[in-house]
Structures are given as structure tokens and as C-alpha cells.
Amino acid sequence: MTDDKDVLRDVWFGRIPTCFTLYQDEITEREAEPYYLLLPRVSYLPLVTDKVKKHFQKVMRQEDISEIWFEYEGTPLKWHYPIGLLFDLLASNTALPWNITVHFKSFPEKDLLHCPSKDTVEAHFMSCMKEADALKHKSQVINEMQKKDHKQLWMGLQNDKFDQFWAINRKLMEYPAEDNGFRYIPFRIYQATTERPFIQKLFRPVAADGQLHTLGDLLKEVCPSVITPEDGVKKNQIMIHGIEPMLETPLQWLSEHLSYPDNFLHISIIPQPTD
């Protein structure tokens, strides 16, 4: 029987085999070979694609290069979403490797945020962590931390250092002894078919009678249409980190073990594959 803490490692070290191909309309001096890379599920594209950028820039002229952006089957990839979320939401039921197209021109201003440097990613990441703690602990835990602790969280993520990251992050996973869980659970539910990017609401992990709320309870409350009716056919997969947790799983447990490094549970609703 594995320790629950092993789940944290499995989540952290999850990888997605990816093939990066340069967009055919980009101007190159010679043919650009595709670039293969294992992407960490819990990280962000700008943090892990330096080598990809260098590889393609080698075959291009300086004047043809502006801000890099990525796209999958016509959909621009939002760099501020964790990589695992993007994959689960858009490509989880297609064959590996994940084929991503690389662009250096025509940045889609209406769809993507700009990412001028890694500092932008850091600011976004820390902002998510603060929001998660605002929900879990009214920001008390994260505000009590020193600047160096915040920095350690970021460096742990950036450098793929599990122990460095969790040395600090474990404090964000604690809660007062008298409560049975966090104040509210930080979660976002994504569905590629809706216009709205995600659903996020206030939801407590513990009911008034002390019972722990489950994943099923959350979905029933927040987006009931995705739950399969009693005798109906299963229409959707509810996916976190590439797996479908049982709907009976306590939400508090999910939040402690299956959150992304930003402390959010990013849940994807995708159509059930037909085969």
C-alpha cells in the first residue's frame, strides 16, 4: 500500500513526450528538423522550451524572429496554463507524442498573453499561489512566509527540485487542528467546448455535518451537466494529471495531493473517447 506522499512525487515527475515542429510558413535558411522533448506536466511552456527556441532559431534569420508562441491543431497554447492541463484538455485522447507547432510570427494578440521573460511566469505563478492561499487560509500562511520562501517555491519549480519546493509548500497544505480541511478548495474546471475559460467558485471541503465533500459533490454543485445520469451513457471524462479519479474521492485529499504546484486543482472535462 503506497504512502500518500508517493502520490506527490508521481504528480511532480509526470512527463509528456512532445514533438515540436516549426510552422511551415516560417522563413528558414535550411530545413528545420522537429525537436523532441519530455515536458514536465507541472511546469509552464516558457520555462522548459529554451532548447526548443534555440534549436529553431539556428535555422532562421534574426529579422524573422519575434516572440515565440505554440499552437496545437490551430489552438494557440496559453503559456500561463500548466503543461499537463493543456495536454489533458486538448490532446489526452490522441496518440503520443504530442505534436506542437512552433511560431515566431503573427503573435495572436487576442488569444494569448505576452510573455517577455521568465519573470512574467514567476509573477503569474506567485499570483496563483497567493490566490489559492486566499481561498485556503485567508492568505495567512503565504503572507507569513518570508520573501526567500516565496523565492524558494519558484526556484523549486523552475529547476525541477521536488524537495526544495515541497519544503515550503507543505506549509500551504496544513490546516488548523480544529478544522477538517481548508476554508475553501482552490479549483478550476476547464471544458474546451465552452466560451468561458474555466469555472471557479467558492466550495468548502467539509459539509455542515462534518462529512467530507467528494469530487462528485463538487461537480454536482458547480457543473451538474457533466455528471452522467443514473442510467445514461458516460459522456465525459473528468481528468486531473492524466487520470480519472473516482468521484467518491474526498476533495480535501485531492487538493492536498493532486494540486499543481500553484496549489490549484486544475480539472479538465473532456468528451469520452468513442473507441
Added chain:
Amino acid sequence: MGVGLGKEGWLRRRMTSPAKREVAPPLFRAGNVRQPPPHPPAHADGPQGWRGGRERRRRRRRRSLWKPPAIVKGEVEGAGLRRGSSFSLSLRVGDPRSPLGKPLPRGLGRGGSLAASSPASPAPPRFRALSVLATERGVKRSGMAENEFLEEKTFKQYCEKFIKHSEEIGDGWEWKNSKDCSDGYMSKTHFQTKNGTSVPEQFFSQAEEDDEGARNSDLNLDDFELYSDDSEVVGLTAAAEVIRYEYHVLYSCSYRVPVLYFRASFLDGRPLTLKEIWDGVHQFYKARLLQEPWSTITQQEHPILGQPFFVLHPCKTNEFMTSLLDNSEKDNSNINYITSWLSIVGPVVGLNLPLSYAKAMSQQDAKMD
């Protein structure tokens, strides 16, 4: 109680110890405001000298012709805020004087908004010349349950009243419902040239709410002239210099406060970059924003539309709103949270509220008496 060293005891202590807060230095000290003592008592009946000081300050404040706007100095006791903390607000609104005592150059506050109003007219006793405090009977402060947080329902109610007045004066705010969900947001679009002159909407043949951006083919500049506040004819401006600003007020359920999202584009659809937005922020606010990272403008994804917008970060909103609300409660006046909040954060990004918002609310109030 168990001051044990075990994990549980540690946890309990950790979770109940007050958060340490960084205290921002005050922007400037108005001559008539005394610097509070460093460690004020948390309870209402502290040493007499301190209490007396605060009373004196409050009386002095009421007599002055204009009030220091959203700078709230000194201690805030009890409700909502960390006990014993002191802070000063970084944003000043409606203050016709810069911190150095010189009048603010024009550029902000056009069109009869609060920031352009002269301090000469004395304010009626209940009315604060600062951030537009709309008084509103019947909206109980307790509607903001639980430690001064703004509940979503209350947010919608305040917005409704705000929009009602906006419709009366043609200020352009409207409510937009989200397609898939029960929530929504307030939205306003306006056009402005680079130098800050407003362009009346009737010169654009299509009303906004076109998410693709305004089309410059609809704008025929030969048909109108632009006027500054002094009614000087500014002359025709190239279409490229007209900027379309879009402001959205959303509710953040994580922070339980309203958040201001905005974006700007030229008429040809080209969006303004962060740098261009930043260049448009008045020098005065710029200096302050740089000191206070919590009020930085960042680019983020709009939570309902999914498109890139600029945002003023909301995490400290509750602090400055709490003390504003505390003061208004002490004066026995109720306020429209949205009106007050927007009058504080809006001007930083070129959005001003006409003074009539507050006047109208208090007229409504009088009718209800």
C-alpha cells in the same frame, strides 16, 4: 490549551498568530494630520491621549474644505483588519493637489470628473469630497457579512444601483451576463485621444460591444471637432491616435472584492502594449504604483471572456475599502461600495467618475426620508 511542541500544537499556534504585515510609508503627511503613535492599543478604550488625538484629527478633518482622499492613515481598530496594523493607501483620488502642493496638470480628470473639481466649493457636512461616497440608506453595512468582505449578491446589488445612475447621466456603463453561468460584470467602453481628450460616442456609427474592436471605417473625422475642457478647438486628430478603452468590473470570489479589468486598442484594432498603457498612466500614479507591487498593472486572462486584459491586482482592495467603510460607518452614512471603490482605482487607468454619482445617491437618499 497545550502549548505543546508537537505538530498539532505548533499548527494551532501558527494558524492563530497574527500575520506580519509590511507597513508602507505614507505618501505624504498633510499638515493637519498627526502621525499616530507606533503601537496603538487594539481596544477602543486605550490611553486617553491617543483617543483624544484621534478625535481631534477627526474633527479637524471635518472642518477642512476638502478631505485628503483615499489616503487613510492611522490605526484601524477591530473589524476586518489585522489588529494594531497601520497603513497608508497609495492611491489618491480627487485630490486636486499633488503631494508637493502643486495643482495636478490636466490629463486626468477631464469631463467634469471628481479629479478636476476645484476645492473651492465647500462640501455639505455629510458629503465627503474625496472618493465619491454615495450615501445609500437601506443598504445595510451588514449586507457585507463576515469581516467586511463583499458578497457576490451584494456586489450585484451595488452594481445595479450604480448602473441605474449611469443610465440617467449617459455615462455608458451596462451589465453583461456571462453566457454559461449566473454571473456577469459591468462594462463600459469609451474613446479617447492620446492626449486625454474624450471623443463623444455619437461620432462612431456603431455602438461598441463589438469584441473585434472598433472599426475605423465608421469614423469620419471630417464630421466633427474635438474640444478640450476649456472649449478650445483642439482640431482634427488622425484616427490612429484615437484609443478605444474598455473597462470591466468583475467580482473575484477568491478575494471577495471587485476587480477592474481593462484593455485598450487603436481604431485599427491594434491593442496597446503594456508599455503604451503604462505611458498613459499619469506620472503621479506611476511613481506610487512602482513602489507598491500590489497595485501593479499586469496582463491577465479575463475569467469570463478568456481574452487578454490588463488588471489592477485585487489583493489589497479589502484593506483600503475596509477603512473607508469603517469611517463611513462612524459617520453614520452608508455608501455604495462599487462607487467608492471605482472612484479610487479608476483614475489610475484613465477612468473617472462624474461627481453626480455621489450627488444623485444622496438625493435619492433625501427622497427616501
